[in-house]
Amino acid sequence: MRSRTMAVLGAAALTMSALLPVAPASAAPLAAPDIPLANVKAHLSQLQSIATANGGNRAHGRPGYRASLDYVQGKLDAAGYQTTVQSFTRGGATGYNLIADWPGGDTADTLMTGAHLDSVTAGPGINDNGSGTAAVLETALAVAREGHRPDRHLRFAWWGAEELGLVGSTYYVGNLPSSERSKITGYLNFDMVGSPNPGYFAYDGDGSSGGGGPAGSAGIEQVLRSHFTSLGVTVQDTAFDGRSDYGPFINAGIPAGGLFTGAEGRKTSQQAQLWGGQAGVAFDRCYHSSCDTTSNIDDTALDRNTDAIAHAVWTLGGDGGTQEPPGDTVYADDLESDTGWTPDPDGADTATAGAWQRGTPQPTSWSGTSLQLAAAGGSGALVTGAAAGTDAGTYDLDGGAGSIRSPAIALPAGARTLSFSWFFAHLDNSSSDDYLRVRIVGPNGSTTVLDQPGAAANRAGAWRTQTADVSGYAGQTVRVLVEAADAGSGSLVEAGLDDLKITT
Structure with a gap:
């Protein structure tokens, strides 16, 4: 930036006049991905x-x-x-x-x-x-x-x-x-x-x-x-x-x-x-x-x-998007009822607290930084320890990695797009050893569709939308595997997933 003193002004009241056109009113733009x-x-x-x-x-x-x-x-x-x-x-x-x-x-x-x-x-x-x-x-x-x-x-x-x-x-x-x-x-x-x-x-x-x-x-x-x-x-x-x-x-x-x-x-x-x-x-x-x-x-x-x-x-x-307009929904889970998600499906989890569960998450925060969030829609979601506890660190993910796996999902031949809501929050005692990952697991391998690492910075929880092309798994039976880790030195980490959907 060029050198000279800049005057920083007070907070402005927004006006709605002369707005720059974005997308047509009939179609809201797709949400931006989280930038690592x-x-x-x-x-x-x-x-x-x-x-x-x-x-x-x-x-x-x-x-x-x-x-x-x-x-x-x-x-x-x-x-x-x-x-x-x-x-x-x-x-x-x-x-x-x-x-x-x-x-x-x-x-x-x-x-x-x-x-x-x-x-x-x-x-x-x-x-x-x-x-x-x-x-x-x-x-x-x-x-x-x-x-x-x-x-x-x-x-x-x-x-x-x-x-x-x-x-x-x-x-x-x-x-x-x-x-x-x-x-x-x-x-x-x-x-x-x-x-x-x-x-x-x-x-x-x-x-x-x-x-x-x-x-x-x-x-x-x-x-x-x-x-x-x-x-x-x-x-x-x-x-x-x-x-x-x-x-x-x-x-x-x-x-x-x-x-x-x-x-x-x-x-x-x-x-x-x-x-x-x-x-x-x-x-x-x-x-x-x-x-x-x-x-x-x-x-x-x-x-x-x-x-x-x-x-x-x-x-x-604008609303050009990343794929053609969604077709028919072939699978949806809003996590409002038990559809058969399995915590620690391989018996290999190392986390000592904050295990993945389907439940009603209770919001938590630390010094103004939101950590655990209420569900993205309805009351249910997958979260790392749904309860609030006496402070934000009571039921957060601790001591290693935890996972939860969906029931089997039979994808028809036209299956194309997976979407879901997610959040990953941590304090500045986190590091890149911590993470939230989501994978599609098929009979012949798996694909990572979200990989969000931690960092040595406060990251406030915010629900975001992720989309991924799953057409390579069309006609197969797959599962969704969700993993999170507090894998380095002890840090305050929370994660969640909600509103999963697959469309043609």
Whole structure:
């Protein structure tokens, strides 16, 4: 992010005017998948390694920048994106933008999502802006993994020379023919989304604090805020003043929005009460410094913001979906009655508490972080210890792995799509040794359809929807195996599954 003090504004009252069109009213968009934090952090580790090997930075005109671009482009090319490298010149050095188009969708209605890829020369730039770079990259890769085919065309971008004055994004917008510029109907920008003393800010698209964006920006702001509302996290406005790469887009009249966790500004006492962290201390004490390394990231903020990016891409992209409209339901279990799920089916579970059971889960939380949730629908669900107990740790999963298996499910020849609701919650004493996994087990093998690892960060429980193609098992008898683990050092872990369905 460019250097100058940003004014952080008070919480805004949302308006419903000038909303950016999303999906037709008759069809709600599919829910976004949960983006694994571990994947995002793996990209940050690669960016750190690139900087370390190239003089300690990834700045414009330096070898670390081009190596960063090559890394991101390689991931996108392998995932099936159509990538383009656009060059420009600044300060006697060649700079580059990376543009990646996901095939399909209405190219006359393009939703663009971007982040700047460069650092300052002083350091590796892992929060500024490896965090936005990695979050947008992993969201783009999730689009490919899910086979997502939205109504709108999706375009992703990684900008060069932002730190020198939005040079790359200004070059891109300024060199688009007017006919092409008019096809970009929305732009999402993510610059610093993992600050170590984080705030939760959205660009003031509706102008409620003065100086809002072009018509349609209010709709983007509302969608970004809605993810945090679902987590019970308050979001405040931040100035929509052209400081980051959304600037050239709003100057061209393109609706825009984005998220931000704070830079050199200091967290107020009120904000520390609201979000935790240290009052009177900068949101990012390593802003534009050599200490902006992989140690300069708050995992919870990075995880929440990455999931918010995916939520926005899926919601604003429209209802194209990941498969044809659902056909007939061939199997459904809302867990309201006993249909024959078997805990510890192989007699190999090692968990000493919090065994899987079908029951009525009692909500629990710890210091404001939701852990066990009430059922997604009705009153019944599969959970790791349904009771609340005297505190959140009484009936959580402890001491190892636990499992539960469905009754046999005979799939007809046309069976195609499995869907279910799930949550996985933990505190910051968790690690990647902990997990929630769901597998389809057939007569000739199995397929993992969900693999969510833990992490050393508070992860609030939230029901999410997962879909998977099970057409390879059509005509066979299968079972669904659900597994969870508190497998490393003792940690507070809860998991659940509900509303399982298979359709043709």
